[in-house]
Amino acid sequence: MSIDWFPLWLSLRVAGAATGLSLAIGVWVAYALANRRVRGGDFLSAAVTLPLVMPPTVLGYYLLVLLSRNSPLGAAYEWITGHPLVFTWQAAVVAAMFHATPLLIITVRAALESVDRTYERAARSLGASDWRVFWRVSLPLARRSVFAAAALAFARTLGDFGITMMIAGNIPGRTQTLAVAIYDAVEAGNGSVARAMVIVISIIAIAVIALATRLVQRQAA
Amino acid sequence: MVEARIRKSFPARPDAAPFSLDVAFTAGAGITVLFGASGAGKTLTLDCIAGFSTPDEGRILLDGQILFDSGASVNVPPRSRRCGYVFQNYALFPHMTLRRNLEFAAMRSPRLERHRKVNEMIERFHLGDVAGRRPHELSGGQKQRCSIARAIIGSPGLLLLDEPARGLEAPLRAELYALIRQVREEFHIPVLLVTHSLEECFELADEMLVIRDGRVVQNGAPRAIADRPANVEVARLLGIFNLLQVEIADLDPQRNLSRLRFGEFDLWGPYFPGRFRGDRVSLCIRPEQLRVAGGDGSGGANQVPLRLVRAVETPHGVRLEFEGGVCAEVSNDEYEGLKNNKKWLVGFPQRELRVL
Numbered sequence: 001m002s003i004d005w006f007p008l009w010l011s012l013r014v015a016g017a018a019t020g021l022s023l024a025i026g027v028w029v030a031y032a033l034a035n036r037r038v039r040g041g042d043f044l045s046a047a048v049t050l051p052l053v054m055p056p057t058v059l060g061y062y063l064l065v066l067l068s069r070n071s072p073l074g075a076a077y078e079w080i081t082g083h084p085l086v087f088t089w090q091a092a093v094v095a096a097m098f099h100a101t102p103l104l105i106i107t108v109r110a111a112l113e114s115v116d117r118t119y120e121r122a123a124r125s126l127g128a129s130d131w132r133v134f135w136r137v138s139l140p141l142a143r144r145s146v147f148a149a150a151a152l153a154f155a156r157t158l159g160d161f162g163i164t165m166m167i168a169g170n171i172p173g174r175t176q177t178l179a180v181a182i183y184d185a186v187e188a189g190n191g192s193v194a195r196a197m198v199i200v201i202s203i204i205a206i207a208v209i210a211l212a213t214r215l216v217q218r219q220a221a
Numbered sequence: 222m223v224e225a226r227i228r229k230s231f232p233a234r235p236d237a238a239p240f241s242l243d244v245a246f247t248a249g250a251g252i253t254v255l256f257g258a259s260g261a262g263k264t265l266t267l268d269c270i271a272g273f274s275t276p277d278e279g280r281i282l283l284d285g286q287i288l289f290d291s292g293a294s295v296n297v298p299p300r301s302r303r304c305g306y307v308f309q310n311y312a313l314f315p316h317m318t319l320r321r322n323l324e325f326a327a328m329r330s331p332r333l334e335r336h337r338k339v340n341e342m343i344e345r346f347h348l349g350d351v352a353g354r355r356p357h358e359l360s361g362g363q364k365q366r367c368s369i370a371r372a373i374i375g376s377p378g379l380l381l382l383d384e385p386a387r388g389l390e391a392p393l394r395a396e397l398y399a400l401i402r403q404v405r406e407e408f409h410i411p412v413l414l415v416t417h418s419l420e421e422c423f424e425l426a427d428e429m430l431v432i433r434d435g436r437v438v439q440n441g442a443p444r445a446i447a448d449r450p451a452n453v454e455v456a457r458l459l460g461i462f463n464l465l466q467v468e469i470a471d472l473d474p475q476r477n478l479s480r481l482r483f484g485e486f487d488l489w490g491p492y493f494p495g496r497f498r499g500d501r502v503s504l505c506i507r508p509e510q511l512r513v514a515g516g517d518g519s520g521g522a523n524q525v526p527l528r529l530v531r532a533v534e535t536p537h538g539v540r541l542e543f544e545g546g547v548c549a550e551v552s553n554d555e556y557e558g559l560k561n562n563k564k565w566l567v568g569f570p571q572r573e574l575r576v577l
Contacts, residue, residue: 137314
C-alpha cells in the first residue's frame with residue numbers, strides 16, 4: 001500500500017498560511033473589541049461570531065459568489081496575481097481562514113481582556129501611545145494565551161472541510177487537503193488509506209491542544 | 222500647581238447606591254493628602270485628574286495648562302497629562318526588568334538622555350543591585366522605590382499616589398514616608414496622596430482635604446483639623462474623639478461660661494458662641510484630654526462618676542472604656558496607680574470642652 005502524502009503537506013502549508021493571516025487580522029479585531037472603543041463594536045462582535053454558527057457550505061457558497069472570476073473581488077485578485085483565486089490552494093487558505101479566525105478572535109479577545117487594566121493605565125500615564133501600550137504591555141502580557149489561541153486556530157484550519165470543498169474544490173495534487181482526501185478515500189473504499197490519514201491528523205490535533213493547554217497553564221502560574 | 226473642579230455622578234444601580242462627586246481644590250508644591258473613608262471618592266478624584274475617568278462637568282488645570290474643561294470640550298488623553306501615578310499594587314510591568322520599566326517611562330527622552338536619567342534614578346533610589354531583576358524578584362520596598370522612580374522619571378507636573386502604604390508593615394511604611402518626603406524635597410511638584418490613615422496625614426501632609434460622600438468637608442493643616450474639626454462628621458471620620466450627646470443648659474457670655482447637661486450630670490465649659498439654650502450638640506474631646514481619678518461619691522466640679530467597662534492596652538498606654546461610650550487614655554504608670562480602684566471619676570477639663 002502506498003499512500004500519497006501530498007494532502008498532508010498541502011494541509012500543513014494551508015494551515016500555516018491561514019494561521020498567520022488569521023493572527024494578522026484577528027489580533028487587531030480582538031484588540032478593538034476588547035477595548036470597546038470602536039463604533040459598532042456590538043455589530044462587529046456579532047459579525048465575528050456568525051461564521052461559527054453558519055453551516056460551512058453556506059459560508060462556502062457566499063465566498064464562492066464573492067470571490068468567483070466574475071465578481072469584483074475575484075477579478076481584482078486575478079488582475080493582480082495573474083490567475084483566478086477559486087479552485088487553487090490559495091482558495092483553501094481563504095477557506096481555512098474563515099473557519100479559524102472567529103475562534104481566534106474570541107480567544108485572543110478573552111486573553112487581552114484578562115490583562116489587568118492597571119498595567120495599561122500605568123503605561124498611559126507614563127506617556128505611551130495606544131500603539132505602544134498594545135505592543136509593549138497588553139500583547140506581551142497576554143502572549144501565552146495568544147500563542148495558545150494561534151495553536152488552536154492552527155488545529156482548526158487543519159480540519160476545515162465544507163468551505164474548502166466549496167471554493168477550493170477537490171482536485172487531487174492541487175487543492176485536495178487532508179480532510180477532503182480522507183472523505184475521498186472512504187468514498188472510494190480505501191479504508192487503510194483513510195485510517196492512516198485519520199491517525200496522523202488526530203495525533204497532530206492532540207499535540208497542538210496539549211501545547212495550547214501547557215501555554216495557558218504556564219501563563220496562569 | 223493643580224486646580225481642579227470635578228463633578229461626576231453615578232445613578233443608583235442594583236448593587237450600588239447613587240453616588241456623586243463634587244470637589245474643588247487647588248494644590249501647590251508639597252503634599253496634599255486626600256483623607257476619607259473608602260468609597261468617599263478619593264481615588265475617583267485621582268482618576269479624573271489622571272484622565273482615567275471623565276468628569277461630567279468641571280475643569281482641571283495643571284500649571285495653567287487645561288487638562289479637562291467640560292465647557293470648552295477639552296479632554297487631554299492620559300498620556301499627555303504629565304501626571305505620574307503610583308498605583309496601589311505598584312503596577313510595575315511584570316514582563317520587564319526594573320531597568321526596562323524605567324526606560325519605558327523615559328521613552329520621550331532621546332537615547333543618551335534616557336540612559337543618563339535611568340541611571341540617575343537607579344542611583345538615587347538605591348536600585349543598582351536589582352536593576353536587572355523582574356518585579357516578582359524584588360522585595361516590597363524595592364518595588365515601592367521603583368514604582369515611585371518610574372512615576373517621576375518623565376518629569377511629571379504632578380505626582381498622584383493611591384493609598385501607597387496600604388498593606389505595608391510598619392518598617393516599610395516608615396521607609397515609604399521617608400521616600401515621599403524625599404520626593405517633595407527634590408522635585409518641587411504637587412503631590413496628591415490618597416489615604417484613610419490619619420497617622421499618614423500627620424506624617425506627610427502639608428495640606429489635608431477631608432472628603433466625605435464625594436464632598437470636601439474640611440481642609441487645612443492636619444494639626445488644625447485635628448484640633449478644630451469643622452463638624453461632627455469630620456470628627457467622627459478622624460476617629461480620635463469622644464463624641465458625647467449633651468444639651469446646652471445655660472450660656473453666660475459675660476463670665477465665658479456654659480453649663481452642659483450630660484445625662485444626669487452637669488458639666489461646665491467655656492461660652493459657645495452661636496449656640497442657644499436647649500441645643501442638643503455633640504461634646505467633642507480627645508481621650509487623652511480626660512482626667513481620670515479614683516474616688517467615691519459625687520466628685521468635684523466637672524468630675525463625673527462612671528463605671529469602667531474595660532481597660533485595653535494600646536502601644537502608647539492604656540485606654541479606659543467607660544459606660545456611655547466615654548474613652549480615656551492614660552499612660553501605663555498612671556494606670557498602675559489607678560487600677561485597683563473600684564469607683565472612677567472622669568474629669569472634663571473646662572477649657573478643653575468643645576461642642577459641634
